[in-house]
Amino acid sequence: MTTVEQAPAETVPVAGRGRAADTATGAATPPRRWPGLVAAALGLGGALLAHRFVPAVGVLTWAVALGMVAGNTGLLPRVAKQALAAVTRRLLRIGIVLLGFAVSFGSIMALGVGTVALVAGTLVVTLVVTTWLGNRLQLGAARSLLIGTGFAICGASAIAAMEDTARADEEDVAVGIAMVTLFGTVAMVLLPLLANPLGLSDVQFGIWAGASIHEVGQVVAAAGAGGAAVVAIAVVVKLTRVLLLAPVVATVSVRRRLAGSDQGTAAKRPPIVPLFVLGFVACVALRSTGVMPTGALDAISHVQVAALAAALFGMGAAVQIRSLLRGSGRVLLVSTLSTLLVTGVALAGVLVLG
Template identity: 40%
Template sequence: MTDMLSTPISAKRAAGRVAPGLLLCAAATAAAMAVNQLLPTVSPLLIAILLGAVAANVWSVPQRLQPGIAFSAKKLLRLGVALLGLQLVLGDVIGLGWGMIVVVVAIVGLGIAGTMFVGKLMGIGFTQRVLIACGFSICGAAAVAATDGVIDADDEEVATSVALVVIFGTLMIPAIPLAAHALGLSESMAGLWAGGSIHEVAQVVAAGGAIGTTALGVAVIVKLARVMMLAPVMAVLSIRQRRHIAATQSDAQVTRPPLIPLFVVGFIAMMLLRSTSILPHEVIVVGKIAQTALLTAAMFALGLGIRIAALRTVGMKPVILATLATVWVSGIALVGVLVAGH
């Protein structure tokens, strides 16, 4: 009887510890989504990161809020990534044609490989390199946080990578349409390039909308095809992490990450479920709202870890790597679109 009673009591205590921080993240999420209603072209994820970063640098976050903030940055983030699968339809991606699908795989694969290689030459540590590589090659801040869920990087490295994704992705919103116009690309080709090169889905929507209606449609599909690559990349990283732990830590009690993280399994399941076309439209709409809210809460929590003083100690190397990664991924996407996109 004592054991039966202790479990609910422990659960209540755990809930009590995370509640204050969760309420803060919920309030910030509501504010970010409200601003997004007034400014639809600005992602609530971006707004939340900025809110968190400002709060972290002007306010000393009380210790009692930390459990809920950590819960939001980890658990809510993974749930949000899983629900992201509801926005993906395999048929739409296949409709791009096998040429563009190969281009998408090349963007992600070569983008990660090239960024990792250059980062190693620069002397940047593995975890910082892989966070930047995945964030810039796959789907921005969500990919950074998902990668952290597999490799367990330092908070400063995660905050740095998220900040860089936000800065460079935002700069690309006007840069890609202007560059596409200067290169004389058709609206469709420009949309394919935007979807293949810009980091965040919301940033792709903003850039694609600036180019035109046709560009917006193909840009979003190409971007979602890149998002699909999140599952295999995280699986590969998890296997690599297991092998690394096995090789460096002999303690049998050390916990190894699963072969495929649970949130990745959820992501794949949601994607396959959406692709069956059995879900009512209302369920998809609610799923999108929930996914956006969960990721927005997670981004606010991550933003609370962005401290200017800590970023200054990181130095310029990650910024240089982010610049090179942006140029590299955009270049791969442009060449691929010119070869296969017409």
């Protein structure tokens, strides 16, 4: 028995172990990832189906919610849950990279310098102040940063992209996504109702919605009442925030290193600019060349949503709901203040631009 256990470690490289050796050692190998891929596919299917019946809730949000249900009720077998954890991160990175195909440099520059400055200024103020508030209320550095990132940039996608840099865990991610879903939905309903009392034109409302509401789907829903032209403006403004995801992640990573927050963990700390963020920028650049046919972009969009949803299902499955509920009052307070901040700063900018 001893000989069987030692032989793989001494004579066979880990990457090249056969199926029999894997069975003897119990190591996590590619064949063992299939239960995770199956679970992720089922979670994705459930999220897509739920979104079809309740379209007001996004696919990504449904994926997290279903993952939490599966992970906390015993619906997900232990083997599948362990295998799901192995594939979640890779799916997450694929989704973030492909998100770059949703935006081009040309569409951003068409907004004008003033609007781009408004978007960037609102983003920075929201990110910095929300993170500061979260730390003051002792939410934890990682959770505070993820909530700030989600509210300032692009909701669940931004939270997922910042996870490693923030050194967050699945519960931090789940809390952040829950908050952007809840408060983004509130903003989606309230902002259209406030447009007329505030005397905003269609263009001004489109900019306001795009610069302040969290998720792309929520932006589309809020701007939809104004017609296709308003939706187009709001979405381009929103995608400008998405484009700023890469420099924000890189900047936070550099600041953490300069501040010494990664001291003593040099072997484990992430690179200054994660490779998937560089991939995101490369996809933006490729989209900006105009060589990508519309059909290909549509197909990529579906793959991107599928990869992110499957990954977020896996994240949700790793969350323990009891732990998630701890400190929820402080989380709600920070999220409320952050929502007031992002909508207020964006509205002030819109009014100044006229």
